[in-house]
Amino acid sequence: MSFYSDASAEDMGDELETLGWYHYDLSRHAAEALLLSNGTDGSYLLRNSNEGSGCFALSVRAKDSVKHFHVTRRDNGYVFGFNEFATLQDFVNHFANQPLLGSDTGTLIVLKCPYPWRVEEPSIYESVRVHTAIQTGRTENDLVANAPSLGTKEGYLVKKGAVVKNWKQRWFTLNRYELKYFKDKMCEEPIRTLDLRECSAVQFDYSQDRVNCFCMVFPERTFYLCAKTGVEADEWIKILRWKLSQIRKGR
Template identity: 75%
Template sequence: MSVSSTRSSGEEIDELESVCWYHYDLSRHTAEALLLSNGVDGSFLLRNSNKGSDCYALSVRAKDSVKHFHVRQQFGKYSFGFNEFPSLQDFCSHLANQPLLGSETGNLIVLRFPYPRQVEEPSIYETVCVHTVMQTGRHENDLVPNAPALGTKEGYLVKQGAIIKNWKQRWFTLNRNELKYFKDKMFVEPIRTLDLTECSAVQFDYSQERVNCFCLVLPERTFYFCAKSGAEADEWIKILRWKLSQIKKGR
């Protein structure tokens, strides 16, 4: 499976799709959560990077953290560290035969287990928060292809009211196919639960007189939210879009 410098971008995408551990637009946040909750030391995956259309990120679990390494694709070649590979096949072969990466601490990171994209998030993912205490005793056999599809994120957003168009801060949680919002983090019962299986789109919104806004389009109404920063809004959009893509694929 050679790659020429004249191959089209469509062919490059098709070739990437043949790599079982390529996860498309998986966000950094979700990659960390998946590898920490359902991976093992040495689990790794490839995903798109927000650095540009020709940039990717190799995310690798190294003990109790996840490291991210830049990969660039240009004219059919893949640049990774100080190495350049003439094809994706050569790049993959290099990772399989010389699976050693140097981290900023000087320690070597070994690529042991590719994390396949067909493996869904495990049920325990609901209680896992990125950068928190790890669960121990998990191994590669815990990767269950038919585990329930979940997604998780939580945090404060400012939400626009339905009738009176005022803005109020609410606590949001994303689990499975449900986006719930609460009056505050301390409350147990949500004000409302939004069913993402009915959602048609999520995107940045510039119609409001506020910054860092995005909207969620449902049949009965379009919901408007504002995050504390552009980066936070982007993270919500990416994980929601990823979740919608999983729903559309019937996972």
């Protein structure tokens, strides 16, 4: 099996660019999305690190997560863990042997197969039957690219008040480790921002006189929230618990 694309090092100007699994400008976030969506346990790829010239990252799918490891280029060789490789070919040959990778946290991963940067797709297209512009007068500037980032969620929940124990609908947004709630969807300034790094638990709650409730436990207060449906409440609980697990892994 060849690890290289058809381009030569002379054409590309950098020998790494001849490596079929070197994803030049792929971010950490995008690498995780790619390997979790399309990769399998043991899939890996090499990408640039944001730590400067000569620094790279090996991103590896480990079951339901992605681990990242440092790779450094010195002169013409490569340093990976305790190993130094004099040439790129030696570095690639090492991976061809499906090495067992161990980390400080005790994770053991077999590097099974590289994830190629160029993926062949079948050239099968639907033929166009109807092509009608819905609105007229719009230009490229009216096109707004919109895609939620990984691990985000938003929607209306009903929240129990801290002092006056009434229930009010609020618009909630979850991004990274911040859960914000607003008076409504159109408001730009949140009423409050909750730091999930301070949250100790998220769970269904059956103590209230409402259905589809869950609670979030913080040192100074427990927040009681209700969703419209049990499925929606379960979705909020699952993603919030996932966030808490990510926080604990990083500690």
